[in-house]
Amino acid sequence: MDRQAEFAALIDQYTKGEGVQETALPRVALFKLSQPSEPMHGVHEPALCILAQGRKQVIVGGNIYFYDASQYLVVSVDVPVVGQVVDATPENPYLSFRLNLDPALISELILEAGLAENTGRDTPGAGLSVSRVTPELLDAVMRLLRLLDNPRDLAVLGPLAEREILYRLLQGPDAARLRQIAQADSNLRRVTRAISWIKQHFSEPFSIETLAAEARMSASALHHHFKQVTAMSPLQYQKQLRLQEARRLILIQGSDAASAGHQVGYESPSQFSREYSRLFGAPPLRDANRLKASPEMLLSA
Template sequence: MIEAMDAIAREQEELAALIERFSGEDGVHATAVPSLHLIRSSAVTEPIYTVHQPALCIVAQGAKVVMLAQESFRYGPADYLVVSVDLPVSGQIVQASPDRPYLCFRLDFDPNEVVAIVEESALTPNQTGKAGRGLFVSRTNSALLGAVIRLMRLLESPEDVPVLAPLISREILYRILKGEQGDVLAQIATAGGASGRIADVIERIRRHYEQPLRIEELASLANMSASSLHRHFKEVTAMSPLQYQKQLRLQEARRLLLAEASDAADVGFRVGYESPSQFSRECARLFGLPPMTDMKRLRKTAGQRTI
């Protein structure tokens, strides 16, 4: 047991060194592997709001807290975080310094890759009939870290990336599926399963977030009753469909206000609000300040975006 823990500690140190080497400065850094990003921060941050797409995140140094609705998930070098569906979250780096910066490996993935791995392997997801949360934190292990380090080492030989990166990425997903919470991720690959059907509903809401929410249509898409839809949707996202849509609208409005010199009321209308006062009130409820005041604060911290 002690030897295994020592081995994991050495792998975490190697991963941290590789992330530091290929990032070099604070920020989110693209790599030669299209789905791989490296994140570095030499200071703690304010909460950053985003819609987190399906991804694996491994913190090699430092710590982060991710908020999903009212739920808090803290993870550091002993853990990894998996997001299996698009989720509106806030993330805050809570442990970082110039001497020991926050260092994170983020591998984005397509849920269809999970479906393919489950179908091609002998994995048999546990069919509970209950949808699993679309975000979880689990303990790292040597098999997963080994595959992650091999993917990082490919950055030293970019000519090998087109052939080897897809293979190692699949291995990483396979290691997660074999992990202690692999069933939660595998549920999206279960034919007819609640998680997969809720993922379809999430996609519909994301595509048409500015339109009025029609629960009966969403329930029909998921082949569920309205009450079942609400229950399973909350199991996956920790919020109701209406709350999910509201967070999408507010985050998109925030993005537009930051990117354009637009009037707050106009942006509110564009994302689906019929009342400027309602838009301002809900923006203040989520972000703590009304839209234009929030923009002044956000522009001061725009360089901190490290989700």
């Protein structure tokens, strides 16, 4: 069995049914889907995603990223995305590995391995990137997954395998991005502080000056770096969070559209319905009925 086939077999072994499967490994989840999906809206956390089979597209702002089993996706900040599995069949299902990135572990590894680098530049790039999978990275991921067969080894060897995965990433094209995730005073971490504040106060109006003070940046610098990282302005980011939360309230809690819109900060029901339709492709009630009829649209990875 070649490396790629073994990777697919490992993921398939530990996914029961369709959708996301959490594992005994901290920060690791697996995902399986046997048919292409509709566009799936969500907030993607900082993570490494590698496919064993299938193909996916991820849309952030106006940017579209495609990746398949030859590539991996790195996400460096919490960012609203539209993900869509575009290649999957029952015979060859979409199979995905996801490792959520821990800034503390990355920082510790950078120091221990002597990988710190001071270039004098601190310009964060886009919050998502697609790079080519190396044999060394894939081998480290498979070593981590094989530990699921050996629960007694997992507690000791799991952290070592995770460190090797991060080490391989730090040797590749995403090294600078990972250093910025780990560096407490980097502009990326300042943008991350702004994102965290918006997530906690998304239903409240705010000014860019207030957000800049929270991020400890000037208003102009925050706006520039925020858009560079997330492909959207802070207000556009807030709108995405509001609409995604309203969708959750309508679908999961059974709220009516007017109540959901008011709860997430909209004063005008017509504006809420208009912006909801623009993002999700249908008014709230019709969208909720469509989701209930097609539960695979709620899956994400």
